[in-house]
Each structure stands twice: as C-alpha cells, then as structure tokens.
Amino acid sequence: MSNHEVHEHVHRDDEAQKLGMWLFIFTELLLFGGLFLVYSIFRAQYPANFHESSLELSVTLGTINTVILLVSSMSVALSLSAVQKGNYKLAKIMLLLTVALAFAFMVNKYFEWGAKFHHGLYPGSELMQLLDRGHHLYFSLYFFMTGLHALHIIIGVILLLISYVKIQKSKVVADNYMHLENAALYWHLVDLIWIFLFPLMYLIS
Amino acid sequence: MSKEKETPKYESYLDYQGKYKGIWGWVFSTDHKRIALLYLYAITAFFFVGAIIGLMMRIELSAPGETIVKAQTYNGLFTVHGVIMIFMVVIPGLSAVFGNFLLPLQIGAKDVAFPKLNRFTWWILMVGSVMAILTQFLRQGPPDTGWTFYAPYSTTTGTSVILATSAAFVLGFASILTGLNFIVTIHRMRAPGMKFFNMPLFPWAIYAASWIQLLATPIVGITLVMLIFERVFGIGFFDPQLGGDPILFQHLFWIYSHPAVYIMILPAMGVITEIIPTFCQQKIYGYRAIAISSLAIAGVGFLVWGHHMYTSGMSDQARWFFSLLTFIVAVPSAIKVFNWILTMYKGSIDLKPPFLYALFFIFLFIIGGTTGLILGSVATNVQVHDTAFVVAHFHYIIFGGMGFAFFAGIHFWFPKMYGRMYNFKRANWGAVLLFIGFNLLYFPQFIIGFQGMPRRYYDYLPEFQWAQVISTFGGFLLFIALIIMVVNLVLGAKRGEIATANPWKGSTLEWMVPSPPPLENFDEEPVVKKNPYEYD
C-alpha cells in the first residue's frame, strides 16, 4: 500500500503485539464477566431452582470436556515451547493435537446439546416457556454461555490453523513466533473461561 | 502570515500519492493522519444528521400536541438522535479524530502501534453507522426505545430494535479497537526520553479514556447481544413476563454507559488542557494533578453507574452508596477546572478563537457538572430524574463540554491539519453566536425540568410552552452559528493563508514538524529531554 508497510517490518515490536493481545483478552474476560454477573445474580435469587436444573446436566460429559480443554491447553503451550526451541515438527503435531481436541470438545458439546434439544429443551421452545422462572433462567444462561464459549472455540481453532500454516510457510520461526504466541494466549483464554463455567454450570449443587 | 512562504519542499501527508488514487488513497490508507481526517468527515456527517433530527424535535416541541410529526415518529426521532449522537458522534468523536491525528505526533511516534487495525476500525465504524442509519428505512419502522433500550419495552416493541442494538454492538467493537490501539501506542511508542510524566496531557487523557473504552464496552456488548437473543429466542433475561429482571438490564447498561460519558469528556478535557497553556504561554498549573485526575475519573467513574437508577426500585443501601461515589467522582473534575483557571494567572493571554472556545467550554462545563451534582444527590434526583432537567444537564456537558472542546480543538489544530488558516473574525462571531444560541436552547429546560416536565414527551402541558419556544429559537440560532463556523473552516481549508509550522507558539512535539506534517511525521526520531509546556 504505502511505504508504511515496509517500515512495519523494520520496526517489529513483539511486546506491542503481545500487549495488544492481552488487552483484547481483557475485553473477552469482561464480555464473559457480564454473563457471570448475570449468572451470580439470578443464582442468588433462585438457588434451589438452579440446583435442580444443574442436575439435568451430565457431570461426566462436562468432566470429559474439562479434561479435553486442559490437555489441549497444554498442547498449545508445548507447541509454543517447541517453536521457540526450533522443533517445528513437534510444534505442528502439537497444534494438530490441539485442534483435534477442540474438535472432540465440539462433538461432545453437540451430543450434550442434542440430548437437550431432543427433550424439547432449547431456547424459545414450548417446554422452556413452561418452566418456572429459576429453571428457565438457568437453561437460558446455560445455552447462552456455553454457546458463546463454543463460538470462541471456533475462533480459537481458526487462529491455531492460521498459525499452523504460518509454521508451514516458515513465517512463524524460532525468533519470530508472535502469531503462535497470541493464538496460544487466546486458546488459554478459552480454557480459562471454561474453568469457571464448568463448576458453575455442572457442579455447584 | 508570511506570503513569501513557498509550497513546502517535502511531501505532506495530504499530497502523498500512494498506490491508490483519489478517495481510495484515503480509504485504504494506514496513515494515522489520513484516518483521523476520515473520522472527522464521517463524524461531521453523522453530527449533521443527528443535529437535523434534534432540530426536528425542537420544532415538534415548540407547541403542545402534534406540530410536524406523529407521536410514533417523534419516539423514533429521539431514539435515533440519541443513538447517533452517543454511539456515532461523541464516543468515537474526540479520541478517534484528535487522538488519531495527534497522539503519535505528540509522543514522537511515526504512527499508532497497529496502523492496519486502525484502518480496519474506521471501516467497522462505517459498517455500524450504516446499520444504525438503515434502521430508519426498515419495514418495522425506526426503533422507539430511547437510546437506553430499557427492557422490557425494548424486548417487546415491534420496531427494528434488533438492528439498532446490533449497530451499537458493532460500533462498540470499533471503540474497543481504538482504545486498544492507543493504549499499546502509548506504552510502546513514546519517543526516547519521554517518560509517562513528561508526556503532554492530551495523551494522558486519551490513555485514561482508552482504558474505559477497553474495559467497559464489552459489558454493554454482551448486554445488547442478550437483548437480541431475548427477542429472537424468547430467552428471558430481562423481560419479567419471561422470568427476567428489567432492573438487571439497567445495571448492565449503565455499567458501561456511565463510564462511557467519561470516554466522551476525558479527551475533551485533554484538548482544553493543551489549549489553555498555549494561549497563555504559561506552564500548565499542577501537571501531575491533572494527569492523575484523568486516571482517577476513569477509575472511580466505573463505580457510580447506579446514579441513573435511583428511582428504579434499587435497594436503599445501593442508593446511598452510588450517591456517595458519584460525589467523589466530581472532585477530580473540579481539580482540573481549578488548575485550568490558575494557569491563566500571570500568563500572557492571547484571545484567539481556540482560546475563546476553551473559555466557553469551562463556563458550560461548570454548569453541566454542577447540575450533575444536583442529579447525583438522591433527594433532588427524585425531583428531576427523567425530566427535561436531565436533558439540559447532558446537553450542557456533552454539547457544551465535549462539543465546544471539539470546536476548540478543530480551530486549534486546523493549521496543523490543513496547513492553512481560517478567518479569525468569522470564527469569533461563530463562537459567540454559538454560545448564545446554546444557552437559549438548553437553559430553559432546567427550569421546566425542575417544574416536572418529563423527558421523551411528545406532548406536554401548555404551561411549559414558553420555555419550549425559547429553546426552539435557540436551536435555530445555534444552527446558524454552526453554519458560519463550518463555512469558515471549509473556506479556510480551501484558500486560507498558508500557516506556519507553529502559529500559536505551542511547545508540544506536533508543533515541531511542518504544517501539514510530512508523511512519516518525523524525519528523525525526536529525543525528548524537557517537559512539555515550557515556553520561552
């Protein structure tokens, strides 16, 4: 475009890139923060209903997904370390593993949601309208929060795949890996949010 | 000024010919200065649209009953007026225009940290704005909820609320990215030797405002998405008929929208803080106090949102708590006002148009701010909440504050932006007329507000008419004044005198480069050794 672009390469500032990513993560945290606020307020108002509703969720499925996300979080971190050490092969394997795990997470989620839909529980369904306030709110929040989280998984996967291509093309290398680092940070964010979602949705009873 | 001055030898950012020609050279530019001007033109256009709608409301209100539009139309008008003015004019306004233009110049950087993101942000703003304006033309009719989108009315009305809230969401995204860009720029790209505490005060203000943009906007974003889902899927977050809680919506909305008012005013204060020392040729009084008070306003400003909800049925504990914090957030603003005025002491004051605007700003800001105190006190709020008094308060502080600061800033940096000068006499006339028109327009609203005239009223009792008529008259005066101002500026940009690099004898870095600045701002990276605001 202009000769600006040329200069951008001269002035590569990794710290700026990273700071930018962190700031973006802050906004994501507060985005979910708004939802956690709503959750806590409704939970405080209808503790019993929330308790009963949460029994409807399968702790097993939730646990499996938690484990999947934790492992995937480690695998991106491994991938980053591998790139820093120049081991691109391992880095790529680890990235693919992460993506595969993300896929497994989504499949799991699909079955979980699918079961709910099957029972007629989905936003706007007849059954939902019949529930009383606490139950209704619980399931609304459940679908909304896990849905938004799933959306972030998809975005994260896209970022990771881009990183993969960049490693392939040697655009992400041992002394220039900001893209992977930022994608990994984003992925950890997804994990971080799930760490709070899991007990709040599945366990607290 | 000097006639013998030739066309500059360097290639300024205005003349630069890149890969793209004509308008595309602007739209695809990543140069912060060009993007700033893009924002300026877009926002001026939006302001024009919003202002015309404002005038239409004024005409409608000049007599009780139906005057020019139907009730439903009126309800759509004030909603769209609010949405345009808040989300498309004042929130991006100062920070995107002057922040983009000046932040890199003032801290001695070549550009912002992420120039491509910066360009992208402008596009997002345009997409959001197009969406907002489209709401006018949909089959369902313009949204009629007020810019606050209070549930459950907003979840049930038949009008195009979904598109309007989506637009606000997209615009919020632009706001977040601008803030992010500026924070990184300030942290990473200051010229060598420039510490935080010898940055000029405008970047300080931008810095504080950027943090609010970054941290508060996501919350309103998610709230609006919840509202959309509530409408589409019948999820009941806010509609009591579905089990939700309408007061929770108000909490979430104001958690963002109160801090948002400081997004508007902080950069405005920053502009004034640059103008006053320059025209007094006096060191700014209490540099540190002003810098830190910006952060204090941003910080405490996060915690006072409840003052919009005193009568909503909040718990009594929350009412006094929010009232107390509201009063505390007024103190840092007061500090700034005192420091500005003391800066004039023993200076050598040159009453040029930017300074005149700055003086008007201080006067109007004090009125707006102190009426904010009346609103912040619970007892008096009960009397004036949701009346014309509130309308007067925020027009005084937004239009009188941020608007006048914008005009001051335009007149101040105009020679830097365009390399030319406007006509001072016309500018002064414009300013004075603007000031008179403004006060005629909004002051009567305080009085009828206290007497109980509610806001968002299409129709009203005849006893309030006298004030409405004065207001409408003031509105037209204001309109004329703004035309004078704009014409003067446009003429100046086209064929004003060529301006020198430093027409006002400013001391910050932007005045050290030629006017208009060259493409890459500084030929060599400036090294900063002294504090800003040292005049000699």
Next chain:
Amino acid sequence: MFSNASNFVQGVDTAFAIIVGISLFFLIGLTALMIYFVIRYSRKRHPKTEYVKDNPWLEATWIGVPLIIVLYMFYIGWEGFLPMRQVPEGAMKVKAIGKMWVYEFEYEGNKVSDTLVLPIDKPVRIDLYSPDVLHGFSVPAFRIKEDMVPVKDNYTWFKPGELGEFDLFCTVYCGLSHSSMHSIVKIVPELEFNKWLAALPVRKKEVGGQGKKILDKNGCFACHSVDGTKLVGPTFKGSYGSKIKVKTNGAVREVIFDEKYLEKSIYEPDADISGEYPQGLMKSYKKVISKEDLVVINDYLKGLK
C-alpha cells in the same frame, strides 16, 4: 418559604437550594476570576509571562475543600431522601396500577378510580404495579417519583399537605402514548374523601369471566375498548365475525375476524394491519399469551355483540 404540598417538599428543596447555591458561588466566582485573568493578563497588558510554581498546599486545598463540600451535599441529599422510604405505621394503602397508557387506582374494598383522590394530612402508601412495561409514578409537586416495575413491588408514600389538584406524570418511557399517560392527584378534606370513596363503585364482578381477566391482565384495554369507543386500537365490540379491511404487506384486502385472524393479530400484529392504523403500535404477545388463553379470548370476543 417552601410549598407544603407534601411532607417531602422541605427536604428536597432545602437540598436543592443548598446545592444550587454552592454551584452558583463556584460558577460566578470562577467565571469572574477567568474574565479578570483574561483582561488583566492579556498580551497587550502583560506581554511577558511570569512563571508560576506549583504550590502543593494550594493543590491540596482544592482537593480537600471540594471533597468536604461534596460530602456535605451527599449528606443533605440523603437526609432529604431518607424519609421517603420510611412509611409510617398505619398509613392508608392505595394500589396504583400503571399500564399502557393509563393509571388506575385501587382502593380498599376493590374500588377502582382513574384519578387519585386522597384526604389531606393523612399519610398514604402507594403500592406500584405494572402489568406490561416500566412506567413512572411522578408527582412533581409532591417531590415523589418511583418506577413501576413489572413483577417487582415498588412503593412510595407521602402525606399531602395542601388541597387542590396536582399533575401525575409517567416519567419512564413506555411507548407510543407515554406523553399522554397523565392523571390527577386530587387532595380533598377528609369528609369529602369519605363521601367520594363511599360513592365509588366497586369494580364490577368480572362479567366477561376468564377472557376479560386475561385481556385486563395484559393491558389490552388500554388500546381496545369493548363499548365501541375508539382508543389507540380498534374496538372489540361487534368486530368478531365481521368483515374488516386489513393491509398485508401494503396491499389492502378483506378478512373475516375469526379464530385464525385473532391469533395472527395477537401473535403477529404487524402482519395484517387493520384499517388505517399505523403499524408497530401493538406489540406481539406471542411469548405472553398461550394457545389455551387464545381460545378463552376467542370465546369472550365472540360474546361481545
């Protein structure tokens, strides 16, 4: 000095006067100082700047003094407000219902009036209800204002101190006729009040039975009458079974008011616009009125001949 319209006027107006007074002091003082500086130190008179050093004490003063002032403002504001939340024992009770876009006042014994008539000098507690959206209950002369929130029970109270009629406004935006949601508070001597209350008819036993109840609960009667008068929307009287002209996507056609049309009118009011009414006025009640209720409403409307 202050009016005695209600027992809160004094508290609120005192706070108001004090805050305005302090504000005016600062406004005038600072403006005068500003103008003085501009004249005294104008470049003509004072061509050379004398640098002024920061004075930490001065700065501390103008952090400290405003802080004290605002804390004081907070205090009087709270003082003036607190009594508004402390309803005296034995206050008379009235239930105020605000719905799109009328007020209704329910007195003990199921008596309903559309103006609020109250005896002077007797504290009254107003319980605030809304069946649809947010409304405001505001009597400026009494210095009271509280929102009417669906589901949540808000209240306000006051003790009227002056005879006369006072305006009651809806202050929270509630849709099309927000600005005409207005009523009168009439303060009368106690004797007269008792007479008035005795003459007030008891709310008629639900003639329409269940169907009418549903319509009433959802605030339909704000726009639709059952006696033939034209309110915001068309009347229900005699319309069932008749032919009506509707606009569908801009094209005018005739339909018969039957079960299907009823359902469509309630679930998608914007699909078929009746007569010359503008669209977007009536909201969709899809989430609110169930299919079972529709049948009941249908039977009720059928009977309205």
Next chain:
Amino acid sequence: MSEHTPHITPYRTLGIILLILLTLTFVTIEITSIHLGAFTVTAALLIAGIKGFIVLTYFMHLKHESLLLKILVAMVFVLFAIIVLITFIDYAFR
C-alpha cells in the same frame, strides 16, 4: 526490540502443570458431590480460582512477563470483582 530474552517453558513443567490442573479438577468434583451446604460454592470457586491462576501464570506465562502486565491483569480481575460486589449491594438488600 524485545527487552528480555524470551523465556522458554520446558516441556516437563507444562506436563506437571497439566497434572496439577487435572488433580484439581477431580478434587472439585469430589468436593461438590459431598454435601457441604454454602461451603460448596466457596470451595468450588476457590479451586477454580487456583486453576485460573495456574493457567495464567504458567500456560500464559505471566510469570515471566513484565510487572506492568501482571498489574494490568490483576487490575482487570479486581475491577470485575468490585463491579460484582457493588451490584450485589443492590440485590442483597432488596
């Protein structure tokens, strides 16, 4: 222009962290399945907090970042906590 040489987290550390996180996950599940009343919520949130802290510190290598970034992250969480607390001032006293 990196200020400091980047820190490379060893593979082994990452593995250990994962083990700790998994253990904590199962601890939460155990704790919440026995009935502890109000304490359950506290315990679950506390453990989630610890897990979050570990993820931030090691996976997101905040440990080796500048003090500024650490402060900023902490600030965001504190801000959020304050907002929640203040909102509850309303709801708790209704």
